[in-house]
Amino acid sequence: MRRAGSVQRLRLGVIGLGRAFMLMMPALKGDPRVELAGAADPRALARDQFERDFHAPAFEDPLEMCARNDLDAIYVASPHPHHEEHVLMAAAQGKHVMVEKPMGISAASCTRMIEACERAAVLLMVGHSHSFDQPILRCLQWIRSGRYGAVRLLSGWNYTDFMFRPRRADEFDVQAGGGVVFNQAAHHVDVARLLCGGKVERVDAFVGNWHPSRVSHGAYSALLRFEGGACANLTYSGYAHFNSDTWMDGIGELGRRVDPGKHHQTIEQLKSGLQQTQEEQLKQQRSYGAAPRSGTEQSPVAGHQHFGPLIVSCDKADLRPTALGIHVDSDEGYHFEPLALSTLERQEVLDEFLAALWGGRPLLHSGHWGRATLAVCESIARSAQTQQGVRPEHQMAVPAA
Template identity: 35%
Template sequence: MTAEVGVGVAGWGAAGRLMAAALGRSDRFRLAGIADRDPASRDAARRDAEVPAYQRVEDLVAAPGVDVLYVATPTAHHAEAIVAAAAAGVDVVCEKPAARTVAEAMFAVQTAADAGVQLLVGASHSYDAPVRALREVVECGRLGALTSVESSCHTDWHRRPRTSADLDATMGNGLVLRQGAHQFDVLRLVCGGAARSVSGLTFGGAGGAERGFAAHLRFADGIVASAYYHGGGGFDSRLTTWGVGELGTVELEPAPPLADFFALPGSAAAPPVTPTFGRTTATFDSGGAVVTATGLLVFDERGVDVVDVTDRPSGWDAVLVELADVLDGAAPVHDGAWAVATLEVCIAIHRSAATGAPVELRHQIALSHE
């Protein structure tokens, strides 16, 4: 059966190849071509994916069979790619963050809307099945009202190869914008979307060079949320999730002395798992819940329920599920307005860290834009 929707990928880096892999698993979408400014990347795509490769995004979106553009270019080029796709009448999925600034993102979103094309932003970890299951616990009311959510993550982000642009917030980069976008998307989804204000601190640098950050968000109905991220290496959050990382694979093998203190089954013995991005814990009037490598643990007065969601899509596969639903007429969750709201939170962290004062948020939306 021939897939009916062709997807062009702009940027043949890690995210672009992960989307290509998800397209290969889909019965609705297919990889139709790629665009990349680097000749070696274009050659690799032609060789490995056996699809046409172009230097310019404008040529990709004009190519026959390209119905959707997935934007995985550097952040500084996200908005221009969205505008190019809109001009060609091509729907868009754009990596987070949507742009370098709120104004730039709002222009791109409005351009897409004026052209009548769909715009989703992802993949962020709010697409992951355990996070969506946690939101379902909130909505069903089994534990009463949600009171707080905490997200923390320890990685070696700064120990990986980085360019100067990767550490420049004015280019849409740095830890807050690149990794915080995941955490704030998760917190916004679980808490209902519309944050009221945020207070934040960065440490070990600033302006994109920060090695970590901490933030507190205030939502409606008295819900509070906190985010902590350290990207300088050392302690690793995967030690608390069976060694499972954000791609949904076992990345840490058991070895002393860590295996004496943490449950690390190893890749050969681990059950099916989902992507994990640090730890996310929620408290309710009548219980609590924590995200695990297979789904959720839900705590109530009767004890603990294990919720397994390993059969549900996460990551780029979940993006394609939402895209299919939207193309079939469903209301989106991760649309352009949602992306602007998450970007606003990220930029507000930098502003709050610089001024020492909380920042009131002006571009927030609730889930389903209610």
């Protein structure tokens, strides 16, 4: 860790300069507590861009970067089939780790990451996920305070164009962590676990896979029963028809105003008969090194990031966290609690990591927490396949404040 003037700085290396890195970049670049001090990526274009942007070295081989002694921590943002290899590599070099969601592609793999970080006595945090969003954390605060009584039922929906964004073929391969159950339920389940107590006792689910050419998990509907009696129902469709951001004041997942017709444009583009290679080129064009940020992300921030409409039904109120604040329909009537925006997008992720690293505060989004979420995602897939209820392993309660 370096001190610049009176500011303590975390020297961070990044593995994987893709979309996730681009979404974390405003926080990583703008937070004076962080110095982006190295990167690793197989793409030369991305490495060159990183060296120009951050005046720090970029490597083809992640091990060469992890072995440097001028880094304190590694942000693992490579595709999730590589998370285990990269987390183990960072831990073996004594570096603290922040790994993107989903933590891995199996609970067993997550266990190996947890054990490696425990052995090396380094921190392991899983994030970003949308359970870091301010409106969700505010709901958690209220739930913990007992203000509206116990949580009984949580309902969440998200209708997106996930399946029709430009993709590599391997992103549809469910065995390699492709499709919406691994990629999107990881957010949904994380939010539901945080607000419903954390320990899922039973999962009953349906998973949809109905497009003839984009074959993968494209939709799900899952019922999660929690220890203590709460129940969550989560529904997601990535088939680019309805856009549920219209139910979120027209503000999208990344906190920007969205065009309600965007999904139709997305689907039209791919219906026009792109070959796989052309589609991969289109994806490359949106990557770090090829494009600064996509059009939507260059537009001004209009609200908090979110993962779709949500109603949290408690004993004394229904809470509806949105991009602008929280609607409260309670025994006392209705009110809206606006929530001011943070100065940097996704800064909450760094706040939690640094509070644990420098302040000794327990992590909310620890490796154990990430594994419990992944185990529920695996149970969604298994329940859909067997058409039976599944009891997920590795569950843990929400850590105390």
